[in-house]
Amino acid sequence: MSIRAYDVVIVGSGAAGLTAAIHLAQDKKVLVLAKGALDGGSTAWAQGGIAAVLDAGDSFERHIEDTMVAGCGLNDRATVEFVVSGAPAAIERLAELGVPFNEAEQFGERWHLTREGGHSHRRIVHVDDATGAAVQKALVKAARENPNITLMADMVAIDLITSRHCIRYSGDGHVWGVYAFNRSTGHVDAFTARATILATGGAGRAYLFSTAPRGATGDGIAMAWRAGCRVSNMEMNQFHPTCLYDLEVKNFLITEAVRGEGGRLKLPPGVPGGGKRFMDRFDKRGELAPRDIVARAIDHEIKRLGLDYVHLDISHKTPEFIMEHFPTIHARLLDLGIDITKDPIPVVPAQHYTCGGVIIDLDGRTDLPGLYAAGEVTESGLHGANRLASNSLLECFVFGEAAARNIRAHWEDLSPPPPIRPWDESRVTDSDEEVIVTHNWKEIRRFMWDYVGIVRTTKRLERAKRRVELLSQEVDEYYGNFRVTPDLIELRNLVEVARLVIRSALARKESRGLHCTLDYPEVLAEAKDTVLTP
Ligand SMILES: Cc1cc2nc3c(=O)[nH]c(=O)nc-3n(C[C@H](O)[C@H](O)[C@H](O)COP(=O)(O)OP(=O)(O)OC[C@H]3O[C@@H](n4cnc5c(N)ncnc54)[C@H](O)[C@@H]3O)c2cc1C
Numbered sequence: 001m002s003i004r005a006y007d008v009v010i011v012g013s014g015a016a017g018l019t020a021a022i023h024l025a026q027d028k029k030v031l032v033l034a035k036g037a038l039d040g041g042s043t044a045w046a047q048g049g050i051a052a053v054l055d056a057g058d059s060f061e062r063h064i065e066d067t068m069v070a071g072c073g074l075n076d077r078a079t080v081e082f083v084v085s086g087a088p089a090a091i092e093r094l095a096e097l098g099v100p101f102n103e104a105e106q107f108g109e110r111w112h113l114t115r116e117g118g119h120s121h122r123r124i125v126h127v128d129d130a131t132g133a134a135v136q137k138a139l140v141k142a143a144r145e146n147p148n149i150t151l152m153a154d155m156v157a158i159d160l161i162t163s164r165h166c167i168r169y170s171g172d173g174h175v176w177g178v179y180a181f182n183r184s185t186g187h188v189d190a191f192t193a194r195a196t197i198l199a200t201g202g203a204g205r206a207y208l209f210s211t212a213p214r215g216a217t218g219d220g221i222a223m224a225w226r227a228g229c230r231v232s233n234m235e236m237n238q239f240h241p242t243c244l245y246d247l248e249v250k251n252f253l254i255t256e257a258v259r260g261e262g263g264r265l266k267l268p269p270g271v272p273g274g275g276k277r278f279m280d281r282f283d284k285r286g287e288l289a290p291r292d293i294v295a296r297a298i299d300h301e302i303k304r305l306g307l308d309y310v311h312l313d314i315s316h317k318t319p320e321f322i323m324e325h326f327p328t329i330h331a332r333l334l335d336l337g338i339d340i341t342k343d344p345i346p347v348v349p350a351q352h353y354t355c356g357g358v359i360i361d362l363d364g365r366t367d368l369p370g371l372y373a374a375g376e377v378t379e380s381g382l383h384g385a386n387r388l389a390s391n392s393l394l395e396c397f398v399f400g401e402a403a404a405r406n407i408r409a410h411w412e413d414l415s416p417p418p419p420i421r422p423w424d425e426s427r428v429t430d431s432d433e434e435v436i437v438t439h440n441w442k443e444i445r446r447f448m449w450d451y452v453g454i455v456r457t458t459k460r461l462e463r464a465k466r467r468v469e470l471l472s473q474e475v476d477e478y479y480g481n482f483r484v485t486p487d488l489i490e491l492r493n494l495v496e497v498a499r500l501v502i503r504s505a506l507a508r509k510e511s512r513g514l515h516c517t518l519d520y521p522e523v524l525a526e527a528k529d530t531v532l533t534p
Pocket of ligand 1: 011211392393
């Protein structure tokens with residue numbers, strides 16, 4: 001096993017990790033790890049854009065207010081102010097790095113701004129409908145060109161290096177880097193540093209259907225929790241109403257524009273009311289009701305009738321109209337045997353964003369000395385009980401920079417890493433039963449979907465709790481006996497994250513924002529974070 005030292009180790013090469021790296025690299029040697037390709041996180045998948053007050057008629061106060069309304073009273077106002085006021089400068093820096101934001105068509109304005117649900121003004125800067133890909137490309141380019149930044153793909157971080165991994169145990173909880181599985185050698189390496197930043201993204205893959213990429217398994221949340229950090233509001237998972245129901249392709253988003261252009265949600269044939277629309281029973285706006293209402297209505301019908309999916313049907317429009325408006329969806333679904341000019345699309349809601357996470361302060365500091373975090377892995381207080389569209393990339397830029405600033409300003413206070421113990425592979429053997437890993441992966445995602453989804457009950461949550469405890473014991477045993485593999489590392493983290501979500505959901509005795517339970521339908525007078533302490 002090799003042990004390599006850097007000034008700062010960053011786990012994650014998305015918007016949060018690379019922003020931090022670029023700011024730190026002014027005078028620090030930085031290592032950035034990604035568990036697959038450098039652009040394998042959610043950042044590259046973001047479509048809509050980034051929220052920022054850039055129009056003369058808009059104001060910070062309105063952006064703050066919109067964020068607080070979406071967050072249903074659970075946001076931290078100081079954090080919201082901090083992020084919103086940092087947005088214009090963050091956009092400026094991205095433009096300097098070469099992100100080709102769409103320009104305004106009107107004279108006197110710089111960027112073209114769109115408006116999204118929940119925003120009271122046009123304030124979303126974007127690069128067509130593929131903003132994330134353009135941001136990711138510009139950040140990777142800037143990082144590659146910086147001699148102080150080392151980028152390593154295919155390195156799966158396993159655990160944080162804490163004082164218990166040191167040769168002389170110092171017991172102060174300090175974090176000095178990570179152990180990571182090197183996919184190309186099949187062995188575990190150690191990377192030490194004075195400061196470590198977790199920028200590992202969300203945990204969408206704890207659910208059967210998620211719009212997030214394959215690697216969104218909550219690794220940073222689980223690593224931080226195991227090392228001793230508190231986490232908060234893990235029950236707050238945002239769901240997108242319409243994702244294709246296909247057990248192979250589990251993350252193909254059917255844009256809300258399909259409903260916007262007249263798409264009808266119907267029950268599938270063979271059940272009472274089959275072939276008929278159902279949204280008007282839930283909201284007078286029908287299919288055009290807000291995201292969370294549509295997602296809950298679909299979930300309700302699926303659970304009530306024991307369905308796998310409902311139908312989204314746009315086939316009453318002409319084939320020309322459909323192909324002109326939705327060429328990508330039409331082509332993709334045709335490949336899967338669905339002709340949307342004739343057939344309805346089977347859809348389910350899908351997990352879309354992890355609002356909860358590792359608790360950080362305005363400097364990106366976690367509970368442990370030397371450990372920072374930024375982006376979707378965190379609970380900074382920005383989103384509260386529900387995320388306002390296009391605020392999440394923004395959070396990555398503001399907190400990536402904040403963490404870097406704090407590390408540079410307090411460099412002398414961060415203690416250098418002491419000698420550490422290498423990763424011990426002598427006790428373990430190769431697994432002869434990989435099927436346990438694949439089976440448990442599927443099982444977690446299935447019961448999280450069925451019992452800890454959009455609409456919850458205490459009974460369903462208790463059911464999920466019993467299952468996750470059993471899986472947790474099984475995975476711990478397996479992890480203790482066999483050599484680590486990327487799938488096993490992720491499974492161990494998924495189980496941990498699932499436990500945190502279930503515990504948090506059981507702890508919240510009200511329905512607020514994204515947490516909706518039939519047993520406690522009211523909103524309590526006082527808004528409180530669900531904080532879990534290891
Ligand atoms: C389909 C979709 C559309 C979206 N659209 C928008 C939008 O329009 N606007 C918006 O603001 N937000 C949007 N979001 C949300 C936004 O994209 C994410 O919140 C944001 O990109 C998260 O960035 P991040 O840097 O925190 O993590 P990510 O970009 O997810 O990066 C995570 C990084 O961590 C690495 N990593 C994870 N675990 C490990 C490990 N164990 N070891 C080593 N490396 C690891 C990954 O390899 C990756 O490099 C969207 C999300 C999705 C899924």
